[in-house]
Amino acid sequence: MIKNIFLALFAFSLVLAEPSFSLIKKGEENKEAVLVIGGIQGDEPGGFFSANLLATEYNITKGALWVVPNLNFPSIVKNNRGAAGDMNRKFAKISPEDPDYKAVNFIKDIITHKEVAFVVHLHDGSGFYRPEFIDAKHSPARWGNCAIIDQSELKGVKYGELEINANRIVKTINEKIKDKEHIYHLKNTHTAQKGSKDAEQLNSLTYFAITKNKPAYANEASKELDVYTRIYYHLIALEEYMRIAGLEFERSFELTPKGIKEVMKKEIRLSLFDDRFLLALKDPRASINYIPTPINQQFSSNYQSQNPLVAIVDETRKGKKGKETNIYYGNRLLTSIRPQYFEFGHSLPAASVKVDGRDEIVTFGSKIHVDDNIIINSQKNVRVNVIGYENPSKKETDVKITKKDIQRNYSIDKAGKIFRVEFYEQESGKKDKFLGMFLVEFARLEALSIKQG
Numbered sequence: 058m059i060k061n062i063f064l065a066l067f068a069f070s071l072v073l074a075e076p077s078f079s080l081i082k083k084g085e086e087n088k089e090a091v092l093v094i095g096g097i098q099g100d101e102p103g104g105f106f107s108a109n110l111l112a113t114e115y116n117i118t119k120g121a122l123w124v125v126p127n128l129n130f131p132s133i134v135k136n137n138r139g140a141a142g143d144m145n146r147k148f149a150k151i152s153p154e155d156p157d158y159k160a161v162n163f164i165k166d167i168i169t170h171k172e173v174a175f176v177v178h179l180h181d182g183s184g185f186y187r188p189e190f191i192d193a194k195h196s197p198a199r200w201g202n203c204a205i206i207d208q209s210e211l212k213g214v215k216y217g218e219l220e221i222n223a224n225r226i227v228k229t230i231n232e233k234i235k236d237k238e239h240i241y242h243l244k245n246t247h248t249a250q251k252g253s254k255d256a257e258q259l260n261s262l263t264y265f266a267i268t269k270n271k272p273a274y275a276n277e278a279s280k281e282l283d284v285y286t287r288i289y290y291h292l293i294a295l296e297e298y299m300r301i302a303g304l305e306f307e308r309s310f311e312l313t314p315k316g317i318k319e320v321m322k323k324e325i326r327l328s329l330f331d332d333r334f335l336l337a338l339k340d341p342r343a344s345i346n347y348i349p350t351p352i353n354q355q356f357s358s359n360y361q362s363q364n365p366l367v368a369i370v371d372e373t374r375k376g377k378k379g380k381e382t383n384i385y386y387g388n389r390l391l392t393s394i395r396p397q398y399f400e401f402g403h404s405l406p407a408a409s410v411k412v413d414g415r416d417e418i419v420t421f422g423s424k425i426h427v428d429d430n431i432i433i434n435s436q437k438n439v440r441v442n443v444i445g446y447e448n449p450s451k452k453e454t455d456v457k458i459t460k461k462d463i464q465r466n467y468s469i470d471k472a473g474k475i476f477r478v479e480f481y482e483q484e485s486g487k488k489d490k491f492l493g494m495f496l497v498e499f500a501r502l503e504a505l506s507i508k509q510g
């Protein structure tokens with residue numbers, strides 16, 4: 058049986074509002090799986106965005122793929138190497154007091170799981186690795202653009218021909234490089250060998266895997282490259298690793314730096330408060346305000362997204378005054394959100410509307426496309442607020458509303474197309490209770506499908 062996507066969230070953090078990593082299992086169940094890990098260091102976006110694209114934009118049609126795209130999620134949103142130091146030096150030993158303790162132990166359990174066939178660990182490294190010294194940027198001391206193994210083989214273990222397999226990756230990438238400088242090489246760190254220059258790799262994730270008889274490979278893209286070119290090389294490597302394990306797959310975009318850039322602009326959805334409020338983020342405005350929020354609740358403790366690299370973070374940013382609540386896609390700040398507190402009511406699960414003349418029931422927490430106009434049918438004791446809509450009669454129900462009737466700067470997107478329609482329960486003598494909302498995107502469907510197809 059083919060599973061599409063299975064999201065297991067490991068709530069390992071006791072600190073509220075600290076995002077934790079996800080394990081996404083794709084493809085067939087109970088099959089040996091390739092495990093791909095990204096985001097151990099938060100300043101290596103080529104690695105974590107590549108793993109995330111595998112998780113969200115690939116369909117595994119044969120075999121099994123497990124992906125952890127955001128191992129060190131707190132450091133990803135902060136765009137630093139490690140919020141609590143370098144996590145990739147904590148696999149030989151770690152103190153229970155270390156903030157990374159639970160994450161490291163969880164990922165060790167996943168790596169050593171009996172279904173994991175081998176591990177591919179993604180990094181962005183400095184400069185360009187060369188076996189011989191050429192100059193400071195191209196030398197044996199650099200880590201960019203190479204396939205790394207800790208030793209040449211893991212004897213008697215399936216997929217343990219580390220050098221043979223990593224060389225196959227190097228060859229595959231080099232057939233597709235965009236520039237001679239980008240040429241890939243094999244780097245064998247001989248981690249366990251006496252006098253190894255890279256003895257600190259004894260503390261790394263891949264070497265931990267090796268000691269547990271799990272073949273492990275690292276792929277590095279250079280920090281000299283723009284992020285889309287890094288992802289391009291990582292994905293070429295990952296697709297070849299999947300082929301080595303006999304996986305078959307489909308992807309939703311063209312494997313070029315340009316195709317990657319396009320697919321990463323796709324709308325990102327995030328729902329708040331058990332699907333009562335939806336944010337559909339496609340080039341959103343810098344801030345989205347007056348979001349109905351239950352009294353005594355925080356955004357960061359009650360949200361969901363199908364995209365594992367999306368997080369809501371409460372923080373005080375450098376050079377900014379006061380606390381902010383920010384939505385991140387990896388290390389990219391998408392928007393800031395601000396609450397308006399309400400009691401939540403439960404008397405209505407959906408809204409009755411007419412979209413371009415058709416009767417429809419719209420579930421709260423969804424988005425609909427409107428070609429020209431929408432009419433929201435009135436209901437007893439329900440107040441409707443189309444955010445940004447004003448009309449002299451103060452009526453927002455049973456009237457035809459088109460895009461030009463709504464003030465453009467109230468949209469949640471910069472393009473001025475996506476607007477909020479909110480519903481409140483009214484009872485005389487009491488404060489309004491928030492019931493739910495949906496989003497309206499004014500766009501012709503034909504035009505949309507051409508753009509996205």
Ligand SMILES: [Zn+2]
Pocket residue numbers: 098101179180181182
């Ligand atoms: Zn790294």
